[in-house]
Amino acid sequence: MKLHRLAWHNRDRNEGELHDSLVLALLDSDETVMLQDRDRDYIFIANLPDVWNLPNENDEGPTDSNIFGKELAQRLSELKKDLNAAGTRGTLEVIAGKDRIFQFHVYSTVNMAGQRVLKTTIREVTVERRREQLLRSLLREVSHRSKNLLAIIQSLSAQTARFSFTKEDFLRKFRGRLHALAQSQDLITDSDWRGAEIFDLLKQQSDLYLPEYPHLVQIKGENLLLNPNGALYVGLAFHELVVNTVSHSPNLALHLPITLECRRDDDVFEVRWNEPLTRTDIPVSEEADRRSNFGSVVLEKVVPAALAGEAHYNVSADEVGYLLRFPAPAAS
Template sequence: MLAKKILRAIENTEMAVFAQDLNLRYSWVSNAGHSWLADASEGASDADILAEASAKRSTEMKNEVLSAGRAMRYEMAISQGNQTRWYDICVDVDRDENGEPCGIIGTSFDITDQKRREETLKTLLRELSHRSKNLLAIIQSLASQTARHSLTVPEFLVRFRGRIQSLSYSQDIVTDADWRGADLESLVTTQVERYAPDGMDQIEFRPTDVYLSPTASLHVGLALHELAVNAASYGSLSVPGGKVLIDARLEDEGAERVLIIVWQERGGPRVRAERDPRFGTSTLERIVPNAVGGEARLEYLAEGIRYTLVVPEAQFEVMHARGGE
C-alpha cells in the first residue's frame, strides 16, 4: 500500500523510477512519461532505447554500481527528437529479502530547465564581463581625450565627471532593458533635457522607432551629452529662444539600411568658423562613429552647429515602422 502511494505521488513530478535485473534488463518503469525511459519495456536494455554513446555510459555506470555495491549519481544528455534534454540519474543496488544483489533500482529526474537556466546565467556572466571590459575601454579613452584638451586639473575633473555621468545615465537605460539596448527617445530625454533651461520646449525631436544596441546606446548617449553641454555653454541652449532640432530617420544605402541622426542648433549665438579644441570633437568625429562602425560629420554653420551621425543596421533594431518608411 505504501509503495502504491509513493508511486502515485511521483506522478505529479518529473521523476521516473525504474528497476533492472543483474543483466541490466528492465523489469519495470513507473512515471516514464515522455522521458528517455518511455520505450523501456520489460526485458529491454539501455542499448535498445538509447544512442550508442549514451547506452555505453549508462551501462558502465550501472555495472560500477553493481561492482562497488554503492549508489552513484550522474547526469546524462539525451537527444529526443530535435532537442537535447538533461537528466539527473541516481542508481543503487537492488537487493532481495536475503540482502543479496538482484539488480539495479534507480530514479531519473528531468533537469533540462535547470540546465538551460545555468547556461543562460553563464551567457549573461560572459556578456557582463565583455561589456564591463568595453565600458572600461571607453572610460580610458575618454580620460585620455579629456586630459589632452584640458588646460587645468579642475577643468579636466569637471569635463571628465560630466562624461562619466553621461555614460552612467545611458548604462541605466541599457540595464533596465535587460541589456537589450536603449530607445533613442530615452537617450535624448536623459542626455539633453537637463541642459535646456526650458526643458524639452527647446528641443524639437523627430524620432523614429528604433532600439539601439548597448554599444550604440552608450556612444550615441555620449555624443548627445557633448552636443548638449556645448549648446548650453556656447550655443543655442545658452540663450532664450534658442532651439535644437534632433532628427532621426531611416534611409537605404545600397543593400543596407542605416539610421541617420542629425543635431541642428538654431536661434543661438553666431558660430565662429574656427574650432575650439576643447569641444568634444574627438569624441564626436572619431570615438563615437568608430565605436558604432558608422560615419559622422561636424559642421560649424553660422546659424548653429550641425552634427550628423550615420549608424549602420547592425547597431539598431527597428521596432514599429512608421508610414512611408
C-alpha cells in the same frame, strides 16, 4: 510497529496493501524509478520519460538496450559495473529527444529482504541546463561590455586631460562625460541589453542640463533603436551637443528652438542636429578654440569611428549643425 532509519511502516498491515499504496504514490509523483536485481534484470519501472519506450508485452523483458538503445545502454553498463557495494552510486547525464537533457542517478542498495537492488532514477534537467547556458552567455556578454566600457572610459580620461587646462577643468568635463556614459548604460541595462531608443538618450541629457527648458530641443522623425555600442556613443555625442548649447548660450530663454531629426535611410541611420544661434550667443570669433577642443573631436572623430559611420560638424555665426550617419544595426 517498527521504526527504520530512513522510513517506517506498520508491520501489522498487509504488505500487499503497502505495495499497492506505494506504487500509486510513486506513479502520481512523476518520479522515474527503475529497479534491477543483482543480475541486472528489471523488476520494476515507473514513469519512464516519453523519449523512451518500454518493449511490448509480447517481446522479451525490458533491458537497457531495448529501452535506451545500444549506445546509451553501453554507457549505463560502464556506470553500473562499479556499483557492487551497497551505498555506492553514480550519475550520468545524456541528451535525448529534441535536445532534452536527463540525469540518470544509479544507486546500489539493499531491500528489506536483504537482497541487493540497483535503483535508477531519471530526472529531466533541460530547463536548468538552458538557464545555466543563458547565464554563462550573459556573464560573457557582461564581461565583454565591461571591458569595452572601461576602454571607452580610459580613452575619455586621457583625451579630456589632453584638452583641459586645469585639474578643475578636467574633473568637470570628465565627470560630465562619465555621467553621460552611466546614463546610457542604465537604458541599455533596462532593455535587457537590447540597446536604447535615441529619443531617450537625448531626453537624459536634456533633463540633466536643460531642466527648465524641456521644449528647447524639438524631436522629429523616427525613434531609432540603437544597439548597446551605438547607444553609448550617440549618448556621448548628445552630451557634447547639449553641454555646448548650455556653455555658449548665456540666456537660454532667448535661444531659438533646436531641432533633432532622426530617420532611417535603407540600412543607414541618420541623426541631424540643427541649432540656430542668436545674438545673445557667444560669437564664434570669441571662442577660437571651440573647434579644437575634445568635444569636437568626440563629435567628428570618436563617435563616427566607433559606429563605422561618418559625421559633419559645422559651426558658423548663424548655426551649429551636426550630421551623423552610420550603418543600422542588424535585426536580432
